Amino acid sequence: MNNVPQYLSPDEERALILQMPENPEAFRPLYQHYFPRVFAYTAYRVGSRQEAEDLTATIFMKVIQSIGGFEYRGDGAFATWLFRITHNVIQQHYRSLYRREVIPLDELPEIESGDFLPDEAFARKERFAQLRQALMALSPRRQEIISLRFFAGLRNQEIAAVLALDERTVASHLSRGLEDLKQHYQREETAHE
Amino acid sequence: MNENQRPDESTLGPDDAFVYQLEHTRPKADRKFQQDLEHQLMAQLHTLSTHKRKEKPSMQYSITSRRTRFVRIAPVTWAATLTALMVGIISVALVLFRPEGSAFLSNVPPMAVQVENEGASIVIATQNIPAGTVITEAMIGVISLSSADLDELRSVETPPEFITDASLVIGETAAFNIEWFQPIAADQLGEPFDPCAQEGAACPEIPEDYFAINLPVALGAIEGLNATDRVDVLAAVDGQIRVVVEDVLLADVSAERITLAAPSWKHSILIWLYQSGESYALRLHTPESEAEVDLSPVEFTFTAPQELPEDYQFDLVIGVPASLGYTLTNLPASIDHIDFTGPEGMLNFWFEDIEVVSIVDGVNVTVRMPRADAENLEYLFNLEAQIQFIPDQALNSQP
Numbered sequence: 001m002n003n004v005p006q007y008l009s010p011d012e013e014r015a016l017i018l019q020m021p022e023n024p025e026a027f028r029p030l031y032q033h034y035f036p037r038v039f040a041y042t043a044y045r046v047g048s049r050q051e052a053e054d055l056t057a058t059i060f061m062k063v064i065q066s067i068g069g070f071e072y073r074g075d076g077a078f079a080t081w082l083f084r085i086t087h088n089v090i091q092q093h094y095r096s097l098y099r100r101e102v103i104p105l106d107e108l109p110e111i112e113s114g115d116f117l118p119d120e121a122f123a124r125k126e127r128f129a130q131l132r133q134a135l136m137a138l139s140p141r142r143q144e145i146i147s148l149r150f151f152a153g154l155r156n157q158e159i160a161a162v163l164a165l166d167e168r169t170v171a172s173h174l175s176r177g178l179e180d181l182k183q184h185y186q187r188e189e190t191a192h193e
Numbered sequence: 194m195n196e197n198q199r200p201d202e203s204t205l206g207p208d209d210a211f212v213y214q215l216e217h218t219r220p221k222a223d224r225k226f227q228q229d230l231e232h233q234l235m236a237q238l239h240t241l242s243t244h245k246r247k248e249k250p251s252m253q254y255s256i257t258s259r260r261t262r263f264v265r266i267a268p269v270t271w272a273a274t275l276t277a278l279m280v281g282i283i284s285v286a287l288v289l290f291r292p293e294g295s296a297f298l299s300n301v302p303p304m305a306v307q308v309e310n311e312g313a314s315i316v317i318a319t320q321n322i323p324a325g326t327v328i329t330e331a332m333i334g335v336i337s338l339s340s341a342d343l344d345e346l347r348s349v350e351t352p353p354e355f356i357t358d359a360s361l362v363i364g365e366t367a368a369f370n371i372e373w374f375q376p377i378a379a380d381q382l383g384e385p386f387d388p389c390a391q392e393g394a395a396c397p398e399i400p401e402d403y404f405a406i407n408l409p410v411a412l413g414a415i416e417g418l419n420a421t422d423r424v425d426v427l428a429a430v431d432g433q434i435r436v437v438v439e440d441v442l443l444a445d446v447s448a449e450r451i452t453l454a455a456p457s458w459k460h461s462i463l464i465w466l467y468q469s470g471e472s473y474a475l476r477l478h479t480p481e482s483e484a485e486v487d488l489s490p491v492e493f494t495f496t497a498p499q500e501l502p503e504d505y506q507f508d509l510v511i512g513v514p515a516s517l518g519y520t521l522t523n524l525p526a527s528i529d530h531i532d533f534t535g536p537e538g539m540l541n542f543w544f545e546d547i548e549v550v551s552i553v554d555g556v557n558v559t560v561r562m563p564r565a566d567a568e569n570l571e572y573l574f575n576l577e578a579q580i581q582f583i584p585d586q587a588l589n590s591q592p
Contacts, residue, residue: 024235024238024239024241024242025235027234027235027238028231028235031231031234032231035222035227035230035231036219036221036222039220039221039222039227040219040220040221043220043222044220049220049223052220052222053222053223053226056222056230057230060230060234061234061237064234064237064238064241067238092374128220150584151219151220155545156532156543156545164321167532168457168532168533168534169534171510171532171533171534171541171543172534172541174583175510175534175541175581175583178581178583
């Protein structure tokens with residue numbers, strides 16, 4: 001198995017979900033498709049690789065414990081349900097009394113290699129730390145929405161369902177959040193030049 | 194995804210460089226961790242399937258009614274799971290203390306809100322409970338907290354007295370939205386507050402998806418018009434009388450004010466009008482001025498203001514200042530079905546589900562979309578509206 005996310009079309013996803021009551025193996029491709037997104041979103045929200053792994057395990061354990069009660073209601077329903085669980089687990093984590101504000105670089109998660117050279121691993125982690133710092137400067141709501149959009153890969157409608165918001169509210173936060181993020185990022189880039 | 198098609202970051206403008214960073218700085222998990230977790234999950238699923246559980250697991254679980262099912266996973270992960278569960282229930286974000294003798298507690302029997310100094314059991318929500326929901330046993334649970342944990346719960350903000358007896362919650366109605374794992378207090382129960390049920394309240398009937406605004410009555414501004422009429426709103430803009438917004442609902446008329454109701458983007462223009470202080474006039478809207486919405490697919494080609502990757506998939510956000518909202522009265526087709534956001538005086542229209550046909554030389558973009566949307570998009574481009582490309586992450590992640 002490699003780390004390239006397995007892409008599932010909406011029809012394939014629907015077929016797997018409907019097979020699951022009779023065939024537990026149908027969950028495996030769903031897991032392989034959603035694991036990278038759940039991990040990426042979680043890692044951006046909590047920052048630490050160890051915490052992201054722990055929370056990701058918690059999330060998927062809750063998923064399989066609850067999967068019998070899931071009702072398929074159309075495209076995007078599973079993603080919405082999955083990320084609602086993810087969102088709630090992370091919210092619980094944030095209520096922890098033992099949050100750290102600064103995460104050492106070696107505790108940050110690895111970044112997908114893409115077309116980067118191996119010796120850029122350190123630079124990639126630094127970039128992650130910078131982007132995450134910029135993200136943390138936003139309001140909690142905008143952090144959630146941008147993370148769900150960019151790292152969990154959800155559409156606005158799905159984000160609205162996860163967070164129990166109006167879709168227009170999601171779109172507004174996304175638009176303003178990106179603007180704020182860009183300005184923060186560009187200020188930081190200028191300061192380091 | 195073909196890595197050779199990824200753009201050279203140096204060719205991108207400053208805004209795109211940032212979005213490129215955001216898209217391509219995706220954390221990845223350790224491969225062994227991912228595989229190990231997969232094995233554990235599949236083993237658990239097969240075990241569940243083999244034992245043919247009598248009761249289906251559900252997202253709605255009650256801590257007091259079900260025995261926790263232990264799963265053999267890595268010790269650090271198990272500890273984190275327990276920790277996440279326990280610390281979550283000590284959440285204090287949404288509760289407030291009330292001082293002793295507060296009127297809010299007057300309807301609650303003292304026994305129900307006593308908390309012993311040695312710690313206590315408190316009732317929490319085990320799922321999100323929307324306001325107006327009658328609370329059932331399946332929606333709540335009872336947890337035990339030490340006195341230290343209770344003190345911690347009360348120390349962050351001013352919390353209420355928590356309910357300790359679940360039977361006092363079952364059958365009650367949630368007066369407000371109650372979140373998962375939120376402790377339930379007495380002042381969260383009861384009928385949801387309805388301002389229009391108050392005596393003398395003025396609550397005109399507003400259609401679903403419409404938003405209302407009250408405007409002061411200007412002399413002669415509403416002559417001959419009545420509540421429930423569809424009207425156009427005129428005002429002086431740049432020294433000329435213009436139709437600022439068309440086809441809104443005159444929901445209510447009184448001696449001092451009128452209530453207009455409209456879809457969100459028109460409502461934003463009305464807000465701008467109110468804030469501008471300009472006088473206005475209303476006229477009856479004539480149905481002949483409405484344009485039909487043709488949703489048959491067409492291809493539309495435009496020049497992007499910035500270079501885009503060849504296989505880029507995106508949503509378009511087109512922004513127009515609310516002060517120029519009057520220009521939208523000449524839109525070729527209705528835009529009411531387009532998602533809209535209105536941050537700080539901007540009218541942002543979200544064109545989603547765009548099918549990108551081709552991107553040539555980075556800026557010549559051909560998309561497929563409904564004819565009405567394409568015509569409106571062309572009109573907005575000619576207004577030199579602000580254009581934002583929001584990447585469609587799900588499609589851009591396809592191999």
